[in-house]
Amino acid sequence: MENKDNSIKDAYKSIKTESRGLFKDKGSKFIAIAYPVETEEEIKAILEDIKKEYYDARHHCYAYRLGYKGDKYRANDDGEPSSTAGRPILGQIDSAQLSDILIVVIRYFGGIKLGVPGLIRAYKEASLDAINSSKIIEKIASKRFKLEFDYSQMNSIMNILKSLNIEQSKQNFNLNCSLEVKIRLSMIDDFLSKFDYNTNCKITQIV
Numbered sequence: 001m002e003n004k005d006n007s008i009k010d011a012y013k014s015i016k017t018e019s020r021g022l023f024k025d026k027g028s029k030f031i032a033i034a035y036p037v038e039t040e041e042e043i044k045a046i047l048e049d050i051k052k053e054y055y056d057a058r059h060h061c062y063a064y065r066l067g068y069k070g071d072k073y074r075a076n077d078d079g080e081p082s083s084t085a086g087r088p089i090l091g092q093i094d095s096a097q098l099s100d101i102l103i104v105v106i107r108y109f110g111g112i113k114l115g116v117p118g119l120i121r122a123y124k125e126a127s128l129d130a131i132n133s134s135k136i137i138e139k140i141a142s143k144r145f146k147l148e149f150d151y152s153q154m155n156s157i158m159n160i161l162k163s164l165n166i167e168q169s170k171q172n173f174n175l176n177c178s179l180e181v182k183i184r185l186s187m188i189d190d191f192l193s194k195f196d197y198n199t200n201c202k203i204t205q206i207v
Contacts, residue, residue, distance in 0.1 A: 010185035012097075012100075013136055013139070014036055015035075015137065016036065016136075018035050019131070019135075021129025021132070021133055023126035027112055028107060028108065029108040031108075032104070033105075034101060034127075057107060058108060059080055059105075061123065062102060062104040063089035063102075068185070075090040088123040092131060103130060107122075144180060144183075144205070145191075145205055148202040149200065151176075153177075166182075
């Protein structure tokens, strides 16, 4: 019997709240802070705040991965030898299979050079400590839609949403009605097909 799975994989792992980790070696201190993030704008603001708060640190290295596919990412060594900081941080993010996460590791230099292997180990261990201190959650990738319809369509629309267990927001129930919904990626085709066949409803994706 043929087993064919065309389902969309829309669930992925991230962290719930900010968490911290620490690693020390030969006087150097590596403070790791993990943040739940969703946009590069958030990341930029966090990095600016970090550099202000830890202005006296030698390095502010970081890595992030974004999206349910994890296809948007970056690793930054911030002056450390190439691939000794950002890549090890990103490696720990990937080992834990996380996305929508930023990890910044702040280094205070202790006066003794650690060498390439020592730096890689330090950034890995600090990042791992931050991840181990975090609460891992499951996130569902989704898209938002706006529904616009006549008041006479109210019952039909609500019955469809109820059958799919979809919550609504920004409801406007006047003569011309509208509301917004958030649909997980794996349900979008089913959601749209029910409206195609049952109602005269204008559906617009909210970007």
